[in-house]
Amino acid sequence: MKTSTPFWKKRSRPLLLALALSVAVTGCARPYILEDLGMILTAGYDLADDGRLLVTFTLPSIGEETGESRTLALTSKGSLSKEARENAGLSTDRQVVSGQMRVVVISEMLARKGCWHLLDTLMRDVNVTKTLVLCVSDGPAADLLKSKVPTRPSSGRYLYELLRKSQKNYAVPKTSIQDFERMYHDEGADPMIPYVRLMNKTTIMAAGTALFRNDKFVGSLSPEETKMMLLLGGKGEGGDIKQSLHTKGQDGKEDQVMLTFVTTKNKCKLELKNGRVHATYNVKVAGQVIEYSGDDDLTDDKVAKGVEKQIQSGLETRMKDLIDQFQHKYHVDPLGLGTKIRAARLYDQPWTYDLWRKSYENAVIDVNFELRIIRTGITR
Incomplete structure (x- = not known):
């Protein structure tokens, strides 16, 4: 008579094998002790004179005797970013790790030559979060990270908080390393990241937007231009913008x-006319006047309507000029118009990188900006 084997005996070998493998994997894992770690908060990348990467890392540190928080800055060179990090670790008693890295600063000089290899390395690092913030510095990244911010113990932490606040105010774009990767691979949109500047060796400023064609920096936008670009992209609620009017005050100024x-x-709205793309951005905004330097009474409906038309006309013209810069000065598509053209299937032929660039730069792009002032503020 044939007897069946109990199921626990059938599964004993696979279970033992799984346990053995788990022990082996655990035994091979590199042990980290928290007190021995140097956690990178920010990293800055420059191009050294010899063509190698000059990398600056900032690591938060607590003084053993005083207990005060301070920042340790490490600088090293390497042909590869990982090599530079290993070299930086030779000058500290801590194990340098990237698990807490929040911001990467790329110097404009390095960004102009292309930064995809650097970003690809960061994205392959399993310890680097996909929400890592990127920015381009107007000047050496090392100078910016080594600067002393009077109100903060760490320039790296200050930079992170500054960019978060500026993103909420639409002074810089909200772009993570994951967003950059997506736009880089998308044959229909060019990447854009925040642009920062060090003033008087102590003041770090959010300076607007760094524009890229593929992975190369080609130019920048001011915070005001950034707000207009984001408005064209359907964002901007809660943001502020200034506009000059045709009227002049008693001092003779606009x-x-x-x-x-x-x-x-x-x-x-997209159309194809005689083989050429015609695009029209229709932007409708309701806004509140929070400051006005003129002498007219904005509570008067007629006056308010006149100011409304002036703001509408001025911002519409500025937006058209901005798009003209994108098309013919910088040759970039930060608004992702190519993605919209591809989705609309305006062409019978297969979508390619070359078709995107050609159709975008030859496109006729117009803006219809409609403003409605819903509040003029409170006056006494």
Whole structure:
């Protein structure tokens, strides 16, 4: 008579094998003791005179005797970023790790030559979070990270908080390393990341947007231009923008108005006429006047309508000029118009990189900006 084997005996060998493998894997893992770690908060990448990477890391540190928080800055060179990190580790008693890295600063000089190899290395690092913030510095990244911020013990931590705040105010774009990767591989949009500047060796400023064609830096936008670009992209609620008016005050200077956008709506209409793309951005905004330098009474409906038309006309013209720069000065597509053209299937032929560039640069792009002032502020 044939007897069946109990199921626990059938599974004993696979279970033992799984346990053995888990022990082996655990035994091979590199042990880390928290007190021995040097956790990178920010990393800055420059191009050294010999063509290698000059890398600066900032690591938060606590003084053993005083207990005060301070920042340790390590600088090293390497042909590869990982080599530079290993070389930096030779000058500290801590194990340098990237698990807490929040910001990467790339110097403009290095970014102009292309930075994909550097970013690809970071994205392959399993310890680097996909929400890592990228930015380009107007000047050496090392100088920016080594600067002393009077109000903060760490320039790296200050930079992270500065970029987060500026993203909420739409002064810089909200772009992570994952966003950069997506736009880099998308044959329909060019990457853009925050642009920062060190002023007077102590003041780090959010200076707007760094524009890229593929992985190469080609130019920058001011915070005001950044806000207009984001408005064209359907963002900007809660952001402020200034506009000059045609009227002049008693001092002979043009009146100025500051506006906060309460609601924003965006649509892009696409057509193909005689083989050429015609695109129209329809932007509708409801805003509140928060500052006005003129002498007219904005509570008067007629006056408010006149100011509304001036703001509308001024911002529409500025947006058109900005798009013209994208197309013919920088040759970039940060608004992702190519992605919209591809999705609309305006062409019968297969979509390619060359078709994207050609159709975008030859496109006729117009802007219809519609503003409605819903509040003029409180006056006494």
